[in-house]
Amino acid sequence: MRRTPEPQDAGGTVAHARPAALDAHWRAANYLAVGQIYLMSNPLLTEPLRPEHIKPRLLGHWGTSPGLNLVHTHLNRVIIERGLDALCVWGPGHGGPAVLANSWLEGSYTQTYPDVTRDAQGMAKLFRQFSFPGGVPSHVAPETPGSIHEGGELGYSLAHAYGAAFDNPDLLVACVIGDGEAETGPLAASWHSTKFLDPVHDGAVLPILHLNGYKIANPTVLARIPEAELDALLKGYGHEPLHVTGDDPRKIHHTMAKAMDQALDRIAAIQQTARTGGARGRARWPVIVLRTPKGWTGPATVDGMPVEGTWRSHQVPLAGVRENPEHLAQLEGWLRSYRPQELFDAHGRPSPEVLDCVPEGHRRLGANPHTNGGLLTRQLPAVPLERFAVPVDKPGTTLHEPTRVLGALLARIMADTAGRRDFRVVGPDETASNRLGALFEVTGKAWQAGIVGTDEHLAGDGRVMEVLSEHLCQGWLEGYTLTGRHGLFSSYEAFVHIVDSMVNQHIKWLKTARSLPWRAPVPSLNYLLTSHVWRQDNNGFSHQDPGFVDHVLNKSPDVVRVYLPPDANTLLSVAEHVLHSRDYVNVVVAGKQPCFDWLSLDEARVHCARGAGVWEWAGTDDGTHDPDVVLACAGDVPTQEVLAAAGLLRHHLPELAVRVVNVVDMTRLLPHQEHPHGMADFEYDALFTPDRPVIFAYHGYPWLVHRLAYRRTGHPHLHVRGYKEAGTTTTPFDMVVRNDLDRYRLVMDVVDRVPGLAVRAAQVRQTMADARARHHSWIRAHGTDLPEIADWTWTG
Structure with a gap:
């Protein structure tokens, strides 16, 4: 196992970089990241590593973690030195061990979860809970302090970062973009967000494109194209790239610190110019291109195969550690290469040098209130x-x-x-x-x-x-x-x-x-x-x-x-x-x-509060006995067709008791046990009846209504009309006819489904079918809907 070398002062490239402290913090974070993947006890290696110290199931991702730890360490430095209000969006979701490690080091994790103390006992809990039943996910997730981004699905980090920066003029949003994520369409489009970022009223986004060369099993595109081509791409998007490349811990901190300072100086200049009325033009914002080996500082080879710097380091570089003594020894050597005895005291507390570059209070990346946005939310103004x-x-x-x-x-x-x-x-x-x-x-x-x-x-x-x-x-x-x-x-x-x-x-x-x-x-x-x-x-x-x-x-x-x-x-x-x-x-x-306007504002408020209700004025159900049929509707066009159908029934079958029900909140159809807005069975039955035909005109695909209501007593009597993929460029009414949602089809449904009505109202049904036929002939001759459709109003 290669020993992590001591950092050396390279001539004071950055006056306050404190290379030894930066390196100590980075090594500590790397140690904690490895420990989370592998260990369930013996967190400080106070005894030789044994199989029982190892988790039975090894889950997690090592490959991106060292690079994320490097970024976190250097963000800490600039936050302290510049007094920044900053958060970071961690695009490589597989870097959960790194973000959790840094949160624990800075104390924000213990502040959020007091049982995970910042000592040996808490370190053991931090390790054990990672990707463990009853523990925390392997990705950056809502459970992670300081996070606003679930990294399990790639492509959205940069858009999230800009969303956080809009209207936050004093906020810096760093965003680490993995080179695998950079291949996705959403991320490619997100580079254009600079064209929408106002340097006066918005904060700044600092993208950090982390190129470690590989995805799960394949090389990444941006890591393999020539640097000049990558620069041309980023400049074409409107960015000015700054490169940090290396695999030597003795030099990387100076290089990274210099790039960070150059980027932040450039951001400050852009904002100052814009906010003091200087010359305006589209700003060219900096982007840091960070190239480090995948799985950096981990095993160089395993079983004779190269690991560090290859796709083999993506997840768990050493497998079968409990069963394989060679792997167990290699893991112990890997962990000890970070020299944990220098990083943590006998009680497991981080050393002063490790904490030398860690911000305090809300300046910590894991404690910034913008990452728990509800703390900052103000109620929208009330508007009459x-x-x-x-x-x-x-x-x-x-x-x-x-x-x-x-x-x-x-x-x-x-x-x-x-x-x-x-x-x-x-x-x-x-x-x-x-x-x-x-x-x-x-x-x-x-x-x-x-x-x-x-x-x-x-x-x-x-x-x-x-x-x-x-x-x-x-x-x-x-x-x-x-x-x-x-x-x-x-x-x-x-x-x-x-x-x-x-x-x-x-x-x-x-x-x-x-x-x-x-x-x-x-x-x-x-x-x-x-x-x-x-x-x-x-x-x-x-x-x-x-x-x-x-x-x-x-x-x-x-x-x-x-x-x-x-x-x-x-x-x-x-x-x-x-x-x-x-x-x-x-x-x-x-x-x-x-x-059509159906309800006054007062009526609309009451109806929307109910979520679903009877429109008494639209039906012929007087409430003294059960209706013969229920016409239900959800959506503006279905509502119009149901009201038109109710008018036709009123005219052609005045003796029929028709109830009209309108649904605004679709979740009302669910049982109350399945959704907070759902109706109890007695409510549903009172509205739709348990045994009468219900003809439901719905805005979307009909089977959704069946799925929501399938447990109801009256479900066997429920017939839903909606969209059934019969579409084209045509007249508005022809769309509903093509999908059997039109008023004439709804009246026919009533005739077909109300017991005893099929024979008694056969002539009414035929009249409706004839109207549909006239419609087809009319639109082909005139290109418009029938006058009786185009000029219809409610006359009930």
């Missing part, structure tokens, strides 16, 4: 909805574009937060398209690149963020909300699927964070899905997919909420609720096309 609500004297006679009405509310919130800057709206180039253009009356679109005379609404300090990458929008907003600020992600419904995997990770983060009493609740991540499946008049089949709701409702019921407001006032009520909520992923589906 009455100022934005639309008047509704009679249901279904006036029309508004719901998202345009919402846009006025969002603009007011944006104006009211102008001084404190803790609210943003993100979206992929669709803010105006989604009828949220009122925002541009109070703020511009964040933009640091070139501007020409034909551009509109671009502004260096803008708080609407548009980029044609859903990954970036998602990552920015996650970083923004996790550090305590509020926001909304507006997207076309079909293309929000691009971030399916990202929202998975965020939901898991929130679920885990909820179980940690030390993590304060953070603002919810809110989606507004519009330009939805039923109104893709220009785009057609490629833009028709309502399945994001299905995806989200598969996740933890503690965290997810889904709302389908049927008109403008219910959208206002839902928006007020979700924007002030905490620790949720809220999905709101609402159209941008003209939509």
Whole structure:
């Protein structure tokens, strides 16, 4: 086993780098990282290593840990010397041992988990709990103090870092990007975030591209291209690269310290120039390119095969240690090469030299309050909805574009937060398209690149963020909300699927964070899905997919909420609720096309609070006995079709008792044992009845409603209509006809399913079928919907 050499002063390259102290801290962190992977007892090696000291299952990742430890050590130095307010996003999620080791060394881990003391006993707990049943994950995770980034899925670190930096002018966000992660599409797009970072109102991001050469089993692209080509790539993205390359601990600290100081000097100059009214132009921010061997300071060879500097060091370099005496001896030599007797006293406490470069209090990376954003969250200003609500004297006679009405509310919130800057709206180039253009009356679109005379609404300090990458929008907003600020992600419904995997990770983060009493609740991540499946008049089949709701409702019921407001006032009520909520992923589906107004604001608030309810005015159910049929709906277009069907039934079958139920909160359909918003069986039966036919017109895929309600007594009587992949570019009403969601098909369903009605109302059914046939002929001749459809209003 190679002994880690003593650092040597290379001529004082950095005046206050304290090479010996930096090296001691780095060695201590490396020792603790190895110990977490292998040891369950004998943490200080006070006796020869024996098989029983080794964990029975060796899990974890060593390869990236030495490089992360080096970064952490040097961030500590500059935080102390420059008095920085800083956090770090650790992109290589497999570097969990390193981040945990540093948190323990600086004391933030013990502060968070008092039973893991900063001594030999606590070190033993730190080692044993890592990747151990009942312990902590091997990745950086919500359980890790100082983290805002789950590293298990790669690609999102840099977007999270920028999200944290937006509107945090005094914050430095370092971000370590592994060279494997650098190969992902989201990370490649994230380099463009510099074009949206305002040096006046935002903080700074310092990317540290860590090139150690290998992924799990293959070389990495950026580590193998020539340095000149890599520099050209990074400069093309708008960065100025600074290189740190080496495998000699005697020199690396000076090189790293020099690069850190150069980067921070450059950042300070950029911000000072911008904030003092100096010449403005797009800043070229620094990036550090750190090249160190994978598995550095670990076993050089194992069983005659090269390990250090190869893919073999990615996870556990020495396997079968309990059973293999040679591996056991090699592990002991590896651990002792860090000279733990110099790093920890007899009681296991870190030595003064190790702690010489560790910040104190909130300056520690594991204790920065921005990484526990709920501690810093301020409630959004209360805005009276009455100022934005639309008047509704009679249901279904006036029309508004719901998202345009919402846009006025969002603009007011944006104006009211102008001084404190803790609210943003993100979206992929669709803010105006989604009828949220009122925002541009109070703020511009964040933009640091070139501007020409034909551009509109671009502004260096803008708080609407548009980029044609859903990954970036998602990552920015996650970083923004996790550090305590509020926001909304507006997207076309079909293309929000691009971030399916990202929202998975965020939901898991929130679920885990909820179980940690030390993590304060953070603002919810809110989606507004519009330009939805039923109104893709220009785009057609490629833009028709309502399945994001299905995806989200598969996740933890503690965290997810889904709302389908049927008109403008219910959208206002839902928006007020979700924007002030905490620790949720809220999905709101609402159209941008003209939509009938059904409820006044007061009615909308009551209805949204219930989540699902009877619209007495729409049905013919007088409440004195059970209805003959229930017409249920969720979503704006399904609501219109159900109301139209109810009107047809009122006209053609006036003796039929029809109940109309509208659902705003889809989770109300679940049993209360499965979701906090779920209905008890008696509530569900009172609303939908236990034994009467229920014709349910739903916005998305029909089987979701069946899945939510399958345990209900009345489920055998439930028939759901919704989207069934019958899409094209066509008229609005033809879309619902193609998917059998139209009013005529719903009336036919009633005739087919109400006992005894099929024979008695055969003529009514035939009239409905004829109307569908007339529709097909009409649109092919005229290209528009039938006048009776286009001119329909509620006359009940």
